[in-house]
Amino acid sequence: MxxxxxxxxxxxxxxxxxxxxxxxxxxxxxxxxxxxxxxxxxxxxxxxxxxxxxxxxxxxxxxxxxxxxxxxxxxxxxxxxxxxxxxxxxxxxxxxxxxxxxxxxxxxxxxxxxxxxxxxxxxxxxxxxxxxxxxxxxxxxxxxxxxxxxxxxxxxxxxxxxxxxxxxxxxxxxxxxxxxxxxxxxxxxxxxxxxxxxxxxxxxxxxxxxxxxxxxxxxxxxLYGTNVWYDGWPRTTLWLLQLPIAALFLLRLARPLRRTEQLTLPAPHRRGPRRLAGWSVRWGLTVAVAATAAVLCAVVLTGHDGGRERPAAEPTATP
Ligand code: HEM
Structure with a gap:
């Protein structure tokens, strides 16, 4: 089969x-x-x-x-x-x-x-x-x-x-x-x-x-991993690891395996409402993923990874 x-x-x-x-x-x-x-x-x-x-x-x-x-x-x-x-x-x-x-x-x-x-x-x-x-x-x-x-x-x-x-x-x-x-x-x-x-x-x-x-x-x-709680390289690396995913996602949107999923506008005789809606969603996604990739680059380059500031001294009580 x-x-x-x-x-x-x-x-x-x-x-x-x-x-x-x-x-x-x-x-x-x-x-x-x-x-x-x-x-x-x-x-x-x-x-x-x-x-x-x-x-x-x-x-x-x-x-x-x-x-x-x-x-x-x-x-x-x-x-x-x-x-x-x-x-x-x-x-x-x-x-x-x-x-x-x-x-x-x-x-x-x-x-x-x-x-x-x-x-x-x-x-x-x-x-x-x-x-x-x-x-x-x-x-x-x-x-x-x-x-x-x-x-x-x-x-x-x-x-x-x-x-x-x-x-x-x-x-x-x-x-x-x-x-x-x-x-x-x-x-x-x-x-x-x-x-x-x-x-x-x-x-x-x-x-x-x-x-x-x-x-x-x-x-x-x-949000919750205590081993990536504070800012620093473990947390920044976690962000960095998302870059290949964002890049591959962009590539997948730009050059999909299936011809019907391409970013180019469907041919006039194929422009039914469903095809046009699919085409708009694909473009929306492409812009969102590109913006995410830009944010990831910014996080990695600046080191501003959204982590909490490490306390100067060991805390004495449970936060
Ligand atoms: C029922 C669903 C889940 C529950 C109840 C749960 C519970 C928790 C808890 C309590 C923590 C905090 C541990 C710490 O102190 O660091 C945590 C961290 C974490 N969780 Fe989950 N989780 C769930 C789903 C997931 C999923 C779907 C993933 C990923 C595929 C995941 C991956 C992680 C990772 C990587 C950490 C960081 C651990 C560390 O900092 O060492 N969890 N989770």
């Missing part, structure tokens, strides 16, 4: 031998990069843990009560999963933009390999985000020792997974932003496996919104 691509002018990409790709196959194929994700998480955890022990951690500077690394290990492991999740999200967005933009010249075989890597890294990203959130919930369960078990689990679930359930400080915004990223990532990522039911066109339109998941993830991290 060959994959049905309905837009004219698209290269025909043969489906994998054996027919339609299933979620089960991709989950099996994702073990390798999910395993790599766990290894990266372990490395980040070791680094964060060592920094807590040495007193160099910014997390402890923000929350001095966390200096006992042994007690709060689940919190630090949650942070580590957050970083690997963000890295995997970054990678899979890059792959997606390469696939839908001009990319490099590809053979059908390398195209299939790239598509498969995009799908497996997306599945790994969902797993890593879930682990990040679950470990945060586990830390809350541990922390609420004064309550009975049922209340501990209920409150941890409420604060972690229900928008508005977490009511402390910046978390009132940052946690719902993270939740929105997780709750959008799951359907937008998994709809691919039911696209034969909803129709490839509907799937493609919905899948485009997946970029919002990435934007929300970065926003959540900049």
């Amino acid at each position: 060959t994959e049905q691509r309905e837009s004219p002018g698209e290269p025909e990409v043969p489906a994998p031998r054996g027919g339609r790709v299933t979620l089960r196959e991709d989950v099996r194929a994702a073990w390798l990069d999910a395993g790599l994700g766990v290894l990266v998480t372990a490395g980040v955890f070791a680094l964060l843990y060592a920094r807590i022990r040495s007193g160099a951690s910014d997390t402890v500077s923000v929350m001095p009560f966390m200096k006992d690394a042994g007690t709060f290990w689940m919190y630090f492991l949650s942070q580590a999963f957050g970083w690997s999740a963000l890295l995997w999200a970054w990678g899979t967005v890059i792959l997606g933009l390469l696939l839908s933009g001009p990319g490099v010249r590809r053979t059908p075989r390398s195209q299939r390999a790239l598509e498969r890597l995009h799908r497996t890294t997306s599945l790994s990203t969902i797993a890593l985000i879930t682990a990040h959130a679950l470990l945060f919930a586990a830390e809350l369960v541990r922390d609420k020792a004064e309550l009975g078990w049922a209340s501990r689990f209920w409150e941890a679930f409420w604060e972690t997974f229900v928008p508005g359930g977490y009511t402390s400080g910046t978390g009132q915004i940052a946690i719902p932003v993270g939740q929105a990223a997780l709750y959008l990532a799951v359907p937008l990522g998994l709809l691919f496996y039911v696209r034969h039911r909803i129709g490839p066109r509907t799937w493609r339109v919905l899948h485009r919104f997946v970029i919002a998941v990435y934007v929300l993830s970065v926003w959540h991290t900049l």
